[in-house]
Amino acid sequence: SAVISQKPSRDICQRGTSLTIQCQVDSQVTMMFWYRQQPGQSLTLIATANQGSEATYESGFVIDKFPISRPNLTFSTLTVSNMSPEDSSIYLCSALAGGPIYEQYFGPGTRLTVT
């Protein structure tokens, strides 16, 4: 199993600024992911955080807007850049635990409000 923590848990930011969200896993994991979830909606995958290389982004998400770092097997950051009110959402980090059951472990999320 894996326990995931995120910082900050919530934040209120002004338009045009950037926020970096940290994700810490209590054990080494092969894969980490970042999701976005609007209140009352399902989760949307933003990107796969690759250790030692550039993240793999899903359609509709770009590196300039959501730069991601993963310096080691237990830590990743997501930056939401040049924020607008449309970026207000919950951002979740997850990690994939390997076999025999490949389950994702999720962090508690970061609730971001952009004013």
Place this chain on the structure above:
Amino acid sequence: LAKTTQPISMDSYEGQEVNITCSHNNIATNDYITWYQQFPSQGPRFIIQGYKTKVTNEVASLFIPADRKSSTLSLPRVSLSDTAVYYCLVGDRGGTGRRALTFGSGTRLQVQP
């Protein structure tokens, strides 16, 4: 992408068995079926995963027919604390493919006293 279809919402009463069915007509040979549970203000939590027939753990059972085009999550004797959103995901077991990471709309289960 393999698309999953679930009922948007379901209502039940405490002590009843709840069955949530997920349709996945385009499931591939190597795909597994995974269910997650999400409470408000929390990240999703793994419930169960299966490939075929029946899988049971301490919290739920997963029934998968021979054609694997659907699956049913069974929650025995639900309580108020089972009120949550339940997601069905279909994808490769390694979880590295996009399909395995694609959450559908989920089923919002409301358990009443």
